[in-house]
Amino acid sequence: MLSTHQPDEASPISDAAKHGTPTLKIERLAAGYGARPVLDGLDLIIDSGEIFGLLGPNGAGKTTLIRAICGRVKQAAGRIAISGLPNNRRPALRRIGLVPQEIALYPHLTARENLVTFGRLSGLTARQTDAALAFAMRATRLKDRADDHVHTLSGGWKRRVNIAAAILHRPSLLILDEPTVGVDIDARNALHAVIRDLSHTGLAVLLATHDLDQAQTLCGRVGFLRAGVVSPTGTPAALLHETFGSKRQLLVDLFEPAAPATADRMRRIGFEAHPSGMEWSRMIDASAQKQVELTRALRQTGLRIKEIRFREPGLDSLFLSLTSKDQVR
Secondary structure, X not given: OOOOOOOOOOOOHHHHHOOOOOOEEEEEEEEEEOOEEEEEEEEEEEOOOOEEEEEOOOOOOHHXXXXXXXXXXXXXXXXXXXXXXEOXXXXXXXXXXXXXXXXXOOOOOEHHHHHHHHHHHOOOOHHHHHHHHHHHHHHHOOHHHOOOEHHHOOHHHHHHHHHHHHOOOOOOEEEEEOOOOOOOHHHHHHHHHHHHHHHHOOOEXXXXXXXXXHHHHHOOEEEEEEOOEEEEEEOHHHHHHHHHOOOEEEEEEEOOOOOHHHHHHHHHOOOEEOOXXXXXXXXXXXXXXXXXXXXXXXXOOXXXXXXXXXXXXXHHHHHHHHHHHHHHO
16 A cells, blocks of 8 residues: 555645646656557546546556556656646655555454554554544444454455555545455445545545446546557446447357357357357347347357347447457557
């Protein structure tokens, strides 16, 4: 967790927001490792109180972008500002709270003891630590489990402690890297409520996730990291309407993977296989006649079909569409 700022009683979250300054502003960012570029001319703005979902396949550069924002990757070009402050200066980095994908806690200590430890290690006085603990535990709803040892907590509760540790110093920007990996649906929903509550205080949230349902549910805007830039970006509803209009998605679940010849035939009629090979999908016109015709044709292919269903396209549909286009290039 990145938490090195000694807070006053008032939160700094709204300082820049009062003047219309974005919490995070990235302009023409280029970064990479050696001769291998990862980010190339990337632009991104996140405002106070916004939850922005950063999406993209493995290897797209999400971790590199997070490390660049936190000053841990050297920039080849471009500018990153946190609440108007360049991120190569310590005051800007002190406005960032980072929750890594891996749990970063002392398992033999209680949740409260972990937070006290992180607070004191970051330089807070005893009085400042007490005030910070009260704020962080209230924000993450940790009070009932504060005195439980971390090793006895479920994955969801450990995530809450991780988030609490990251906001002790009252940051302006909270970066969450896959915050619901390994948690059950109830814990996932509880974490969503915590993240929403934090955004309502004015905290800007950058959520890097592979969970596209989570992004569609939680984020006001999302962006896909592809070919070194974040594009397209927008609200989930606007992106889906722009891409698919009134079309619906036809999903075909199989009992077993399609034989090679049948798979080729499915692709020729516009279907795409999901990674498991047990599900195929394509977009179709929403008319009842088209749906009936295609359903009848599918049942004549010889596929061992488990289920055929229709649904409104989601971010997973958009992700699959973008990935297919990238592979064709």
